[in-house]
Amino acid sequence: MADMTLDARGLQCPMPVVKAKRAIDSLQPGQILEILATDPGSKADFAAWSRSTGNELVSATESGGVFRYEVRKKG
């Protein structure tokens, strides 16, 4: 289960990533942030963002045009 969910559906680059940064800052290390997005570019972007920040992209799935990511905060 995610510790927090960020609904970034309908938002365009760069807002999903910028909002994810804000959201993950409020979590404790090891906690999981779930992100929902509709921007197809978010697929590559959340993988890149996770590599840049050192957070772990635990899962990336898509269903009915909605992308769902789970990112575990590093630490």
Add this chain to the structure above:
Amino acid sequence: MGDPNKVTIIACSGDLDKAYPILILASTAAASGKEVTIFFSFWGLFILKKNDGKLIGKDWMTKMLSFIHRGGSDRLKLSQYRMGGMGTWMMNQVFRKNKVAKLSELLDMCRELGVRMIPCQMTMDAFGMTMNDLVEGVEQPVGAATAIEYASESGINWFI
């Protein structure tokens, strides 16, 4: 080689289609944990101007320039295909429809994420701009030598 976690952007354009990539790249880099500094020079300074539409300048020539290029992040125009204002208007409509953030929102994001925004002293003096003409959160103006020092320490350097 510079530090891959430091990003320096030289923002020289006050066009809408340049201001977007400047602020999108800066906010995303900051959200990715990088230290980001933007040096605003020449027309790029007009991205930082307050959206109050006030004229700036110290004499008729600088006032005239500020009349032609009013500035303020929400008043920027396209670099081409302006069609007497229609082009810029349509671009903004398309962006709103696609829920692309406004430039002023991206500026707020940059500020919130700790992006350093530094104006060029020479341009400020030439245009007769003061810190009061610029949005909040902008640092004291500096010269080119400071920009060079930052650039030499950064692994990512962009001129936009």
